[in-house]
Amino acid sequence: MRCTDHPIVPGHEIVGVAEEVGMNINGIKVGDRLGVGTYVNSGRDCEFCEERLKIHCSKGAVFTFNGVDVDGSITKGGYFTFIVVHHRYCYRILENYPLESAAPLLCAGITVYRPMIHHKMSQLGKSLEVIGLGGLGHMAVKFGKAFGLNITVFSTSINKKEEAFSLLGADKFVVSSDKEEIKALAKSLDFIIGTASGNHLFDPYIEVLKMGGVLVLVGYPGELKLESFHLLRGMKTATSSASGGTKMTQ
Amino acid sequence: MRCTDHPIVPGHEIVGVAEEVGMNINGIKVGDRLGVGTYVNSGRDCEFCEERLKIHCSKGAVFTFNGVDVDGSITKGGYFTFIVVHHRYCYRILENYPLESAAPLLCAGITVYRPMIHHKMSQLGKSLEVIGLGGLGHMAVKFGKAFGLNITVFSTSINKKEEAFSLLGADKFVVSSDKEEIKALAKSLDFIIGTASGNHLFDPYIEVLKMGGVLVLVGYPGELKLESFHLLRGMKTATSSASGGTKMTQ
Structure with a gap:
């Protein structure tokens, strides 16, 4: 997802447009308007991940900004111009809904x-x-x-x-x-x-x-x-x- | 209500038998087994009294023990041998249910x-x-x-x-x-x-x-x-x- 056009709220949340989509991903296509919230990864197998409360993942959710991901990289949040992220941590933003209005919803x-x-x-x-x-x-x-x-x-x-x-x-x-x-x-x-x-x-x-x-x-x-x-x-x-x-x- | 026979848990709550019943009181008759909980009076006209949460009465509920009633008298709770109390603050105790078992339910x-x-x-x-x-x-x-x-x-x-x-x-x-x-x-x-x-x-x-x-x-x-x-x-x-x-x- 490329957020060069819309690094509107640099920090914890990101809004932008899907530039590439992995194989076998349903519901997201190139050009879709997307947002990423306060976390970009989690264990994916605990009760909280199952209940879609990944922020409370027992293995610890990886924060979008200044978190340490499984490969050891430090997450940069909205300070970067693009992000590669698993589709579980993406949100669809409705057409015509301003990206700058969507961004604060994803954290605050x-x-x-x-x-x-x-x-x-x-x-x-x-x-x-x-x-x-x-x-x-x-x-x-x-x-x-x-x-x-x-x-x-x-x-x-x-x-x-x-x-x-x-x-x-x-x-x-x-x-x-x-x-x-x-x-x-x-x-x-x-x-x-x-x-x-x-x-x-x-x-x-x-x-x-x-x-x-x-x-x-x-x-x-x-x-x-x-x-x-x-x-x-x-x-x-x-x-x-x-x-x-x-x-x-x- | 006379509690001479059953001053079982002296203190905040009282159990006993109705000895006299006021006029126009439905649902209670002489001989009924009754209990009185932690309060014996309240303002009776605030939202909490209406919602039967009299303990939170805006005018202050009168505690069964060591409270000051509207006439200035100090309440004695289970330390007295009888109590005269408004029917709103009485509870029916089922036949065959031991009074000594009912008493703790009324407070703790x-x-x-x-x-x-x-x-x-x-x-x-x-x-x-x-x-x-x-x-x-x-x-x-x-x-x-x-x-x-x-x-x-x-x-x-x-x-x-x-x-x-x-x-x-x-x-x-x-x-x-x-x-x-x-x-x-x-x-x-x-x-x-x-x-x-x-x-x-x-x-x-x-x-x-x-x-x-x-x-x-x-x-x-x-x-x-x-x-x-x-x-x-x-x-x-x-x-x-x-x-x-x-x-x-x-």
Whole structure:
């Protein structure tokens, strides 16, 4: 697959056009528009590979960028101009769907989409808090709006406010350091997607969840530390998710 | 309800026989065998009361023991010889079902049963780790065996081993301080019910969970502190639960 024309998001995911196709490969032909997500190889014989959750392969999935493949080569991800990859790790991109729009779906998109579906966040009228407005946060807000959720964006920076409202259509914006405003939101939200990395407090976020509320960490915030009573009192959940399976990504 | 004959488990729950019944109360008559669980009152008009999850009443449920009722009286739970209680907080106990067996179901029983059902732990052949073998732990093992789960008991004391195997039918017993044995269990279990109170490490327990595994805290271990990567790597969940609703308790 040659991605010279479209090295749009250099890094973990790749979009481009199939230039050559191996023998006996059904469903892909030269000229097809394809994408490659966060991994380009896996053991292919464990339960997770069978369930198309290759990212959790027991032998370890090979990441698209800076991974070590079975032949010892280091993967270059979107920094290279072409990629030779097994068809199991390719996704078809619909005609007329912009490649530059498809690319983020293959990493940030699936990373937030999987837990949103798994934890039933696609319920019209429910409320979602998105912590952090980087790549993952953007995708979480966009999916949330598409599901009909009421979205509150939490960010450390007031500079993200305009973007949250005008570009992404968020319903509310809170600066994370504003303790009063966070307190006023107590027990009012159904779900949280936490995209922020680096150590931060979790108790204030757990407190804004309604009974049965779910906090999903998709960033890597280091140590998760919270008062267990905050989970107990409202039967709340803290969980995490990394990327997603090939079936759901497609 | 007079419980003079059966103050079997003094404390949070009560079992006994109805001595007088208020007017216009359907479904309960004098002589009926009844139980009262962990709460004897609630606001009765919030969403949680409507959903029979009165323990999470927004005005605060009144605990059966050492609670302050609307008239200012302090509740005495099973330490008293009788109780006057609204029928919404009474449970029918089947004829021939021993009252002493019903009593623990009304507190420890529902506390572990609710999250076991909610998190789909009743799947034949799945594996459950029970941390701690006190009142809650006993009930978790008994429900787990009834559901056909493979049960591993973790306890700080080797003295619980005989009880775990002979009395409760556990399949495996591990002393919590045995780091080697815990390490050998890595990624092997589906669910954990954590009944231990007091601060303890959580990372070793999260590590024994398979991908998608769930840790439910039903004790009160103070601060929950774990490496978020341990949740992320296997899409694992930490959650908590307190008692349960009247419908499920019944």
